[in-house]
Amino acid sequence: MRIAVAGATGNIGARTVAFLEREGHAVVRISRSLGVDLITGQGLDAALEGVDAVVDAISSPPMSPAETLNYFGTTTRNLLAAEERGGVRHHVLLSIVGIHRIEGGTAHYSGKREQERLIEEGRVPWTIVPATQFHDFAALAASWTERDGVATIAPLLVQPIAPDDIAHVLAEIATGEPQGRYVDVAGPEPQDLVDMARRTNDILGRKVTLIPTWSGPFDESMAGNAMLPGENARIAPTTFDQWLAAVAR
Numbered sequence: 001m002r003i004a005v006a007g008a009t010g011n012i013g014a015r016t017v018a019f020l021e022r023e024g025h026a027v028v029r030i031s032r033s034l035g036v037d038l039i040t041g042q043g044l045d046a047a048l049e050g051v052d053a054v055v056d057a058i059s060s061p062p063m064s065p066a067e068t069l070n071y072f073g074t075t076t077r078n079l080l081a082a083e084e085r086g087g088v089r090h091h092v093l094l095s096i097v098g099i100h101r102i103e104g105g106t107a108h109y110s111g112k113r114e115q116e117r118l119i120e121e122g123r124v125p126w127t128i129v130p131a132t133q134f135h136d137f138a139a140l141a142a143s144w145t146e147r148d149g150v151a152t153i154a155p156l157l158v159q160p161i162a163p164d165d166i167a168h169v170l171a172e173i174a175t176g177e178p179q180g181r182y183v184d185v186a187g188p189e190p191q192d193l194v195d196m197a198r199r200t201n202d203i204l205g206r207k208v209t210l211i212p213t214w215s216g217p218f219d220e221s222m223a224g225n226a227m228l229p230g231e232n233a234r235i236a237p238t239t240f241d242q243w244l245a246a247v248a249r
């Protein structure tokens with residue numbers, strides 16, 4: 001098959017490209033640094049020529065909720081319109097578990113909900129893949145607020161997944177038929193985001209004092225079981241400890 005990956009230079013996109021190529025598929029890489037911009041549409045029609053399926057694994061720069069909604073809205077509209085013109089038969093979105101269970105959440109979630117809405121209303125057959133937080137997410141989230149060796153982070157209950165595991169699932173889904181809303185995809189064990197960030201920073205030799213708080217980018221609507229996978233979730237194999245051990249090597 002010929003499959004385009006939007007966000008091909010990103011954390012999950014690059015891994016998805018690698019899995020697809022390993023399986024012998026022809027992969028078209030989409031990202032601004034590779035000359036294709038989903039905001040302006042530059043290079044998009046040419047990139048989608050002869051493409052059977054598209055995986056959308058782009059992200060947005062950090063912005064306000066309204067700006068993020070606009071970023072994901074514009075990129076998704078442009079991508080879906082180009083897919084229709086090009087006869088693409090399957091649009092696969094990497095989304096986030098739990099974003100419909102909560103009122104607010106981060107600015108990013110407003111944009112992800114908008115992506116899902118446009119895809120569901122659109123004419124290109126689709127699969128939306130809700131994933132839990134990635135194993136590397138905790139340290140990243142702490143780094144957003146880090147000043148002079150001190151960072152705040154919410155004591156969020158998550159069931160994180162290894163980046164390679166979710167990329168593997170996306171590659172598998174992109175080569176199959178559209179499935180609508182896919183089951184939640186998660187790692188094998190619940191974890192606390194503060195503990196994950198602390199352990200990741202320790203392994204990487206980063207000296208950061210972490211202050212648990214709900215006064216930050218995550219609000220209390222995300223507390224409790226809100227971000228955990230639903231029933232019948234697909235559970236990927238790699239534990240946080242196994243991922244951490246690999247990071248340490």
Ligand SMILES: NC(=O)c1ccc[n+]([C@@H]2O[C@H](COP(=O)([O-])OP(=O)(O)OC[C@H]3O[C@@H](n4cnc5c(N)ncnc54)[C@H](OP(=O)(O)O)[C@@H]3O)[C@@H](O)[C@H]2O)c1
Pocket residue numbers: 006007008009010011012013030031032033034036037038039057058059060075094095096097112131132133134137
């Ligand atoms: N982090 C988590 O724990 C988590 C959990 C579940 C789901 N997700 C979802 O996973 C997705 C991917 O996350 P990630 O961490 O892999 O992202 P990432 O590493 O930040 O990569 C983002 C990619 O998007 C590309 N991109 C951004 N704007 C673009 C545009 N206008 N046109 C074309 N390409 C564009 C970037 O390349 P250029 O800069 O070259 O354009 C890059 O390849 C996100 O949408 C996020 O919501 C994340």
